[in-house]
Each structure stands twice: as structure tokens, then as C-alpha cells.
Amino acid sequence: MGQLDTRRAVGCELCVQDGGTLVLRGNKLRVIRAADADHPAFYRVIWNDHVAEWTDLPPEDRSWIMRAVAKVELTLREHLKPTKVNLASLGNVVPHLHWHVIARFDWDARWPAPVWAPVQREVTNAEQRLLVPLAELDQLVAKAVDSLAP
Numbered sequence: 001m002g003q004l005d006t007r008r009a010v011g012c013e014l015c016v017q018d019g020g021t022l023v024l025r026g027n028k029l030r031v032i033r034a035a036d037a038d039h040p041a042f043y044r045v046i047w048n049d050h051v052a053e054w055t056d057l058p059p060e061d062r063s064w065i066m067r068a069v070a071k072v073e074l075t076l077r078e079h080l081k082p083t084k085v086n087l088a089s090l091g092n093v094v095p096h097l098h099w100h101v102i103a104r105f106d107w108d109a110r111w112p113a114p115v116w117a118p119v120q121r122e123v124t125n126a127e128q129r130l131l132v133p134l135a136e137l138d139q140l141v142a143k144a145v146d147s148l149a150p
């Protein structure tokens, strides 16, 4: 992917920070968990190099990141039995390619609205409601994504 200085963009927070609790760092992408008390099982798959759009990647890398997204989604489905998984790639605020993978529950604070919508109800113990502790979930997610590595 080009010269070193094209991989980092000045002022881009995802070029200089992990962007959350680091779950797994791979050669091409990393997985972090966002700090969101209302939606505790909120992961992001972040491309390491600075690209804005998914189609800025060559086809094999597009497939690679989506395979990682699928591994995260499958792990959340298997271990948390969520009502729904939300996938999103927005990047309007930080135009550095990342996919949100969020386990949603019919009891969560914004259900059935998007996680960015106004709160619908007060939920004070979201993390404790998960079927698996977050530290264990992080390990399961890391193991699943790491299994993609050749």
C-alpha cells in the first residue's frame, strides 16, 4: 500500500491511537472494544493503514476485513445470544476505515433505535446482563479473529 507517509493522516486519531481497549492487533487490522456502558459488547474492526473508504482497499483486503467482521459477529452471536447484531461503517467523524460490530439486546438503553440515537430507557447494569464477562468475551473475539491468520 504505497509509502509509509501515505498510511498515516495528520490529525487522524485512529492513526495514532488504538481507539479503545485493544483486543487483537494484526498486521493489517486490529480489533478494539469501545467503552460504552450502555452497549458493552461494542467492538470495532479497524484497518491499520489510513484509508477512508472500504473500496479504497484492493479486493483481497476488502475480503480480509469482512472475514474479520464476520468472526466478531459470529463470536457475539454464539456467546451472547443477542437480539440482533448491528454492523456499521460510517466514518463521518473519523474517516479512517472501521467497522462497528455491536451486540444489541431488546433490553438495551436504545433498543430498537441505533446506538447513536437518544436513550429510550435507563439501564444501569448492562455489562452484568451479558452471558459472558467482557474480559472473557475479548479473549474469545481475539481467538476467533486470530484464527484467520495464515
Ligand SMILES: [Zn+2]
Binding pocket: 008, 009, 012, 013, 014, 015, 049, 050, 051, 095, 096
Ligand atoms: Zn487514520
